[in-house]
Amino acid sequence: DIQMTQSPSSLSASVGDRVTIPCRASQNISNYLNWYQQKPGKAPKLLIYAASSLQSGVPSRFSGSGSGTDFTLTISSLQPEDFATYYCQQSYNTPRYSFGQGTKLAIK
């Protein structure tokens, strides 16, 4: 099975900061990588699919990059509503998918 690793598990930043959140796959997954945002008490929301494509309705300050095994979610200028937990997920190994452990983004 493909293991997804997100490190660090938490990070802190300030409003207006540029933030990058890494994710690593245990094997080559091409661009079969998605990013989700989850706020407390809410269902996850798809932000980025196919490593770098912005889901409809998601603000353009969010972007994704990477291919193969190493991926990054970038928030160009943090807004107060962006403090949440972010998960990466591989959709390469059909139909056995997996998530990273999540990175919690907190206010500094």
Place this chain on the structure above:
Amino acid sequence: EVQLVESGGGLLQPGRSLRLSCAASGFTFSDYAMHWVRQAPGKGLEWVSGISWNSNSVGYADSVKGHFTISRDNAKNSLYLQVNSLRTEDTALYYCTKGTMVRGGDFDHWGQGTLVTVSS
């Protein structure tokens, strides 16, 4: 508007069984792969099981294989998860999710979840 509404959760004792349901609306249910994802209290997301649009392909996480059975009824726009021999580690919020047309493993819509608590 896409809506996914889960039901069937509750407080159950270890060893019991239950069936979770997900009622879908706002899209052509029979065209899309569907999945269950769970989240234990205070923990991360775990993909549990998925089923193709025509039920020909199903998959399970190793942690639930032989223990959970996924199914769907396209005529009723419904997804199901049969859980047998409940274990305490099955305690979680269970989300129903929809795959996209291009990649069935991209989850573009989620329900609000149904809580399963397993305790004696």
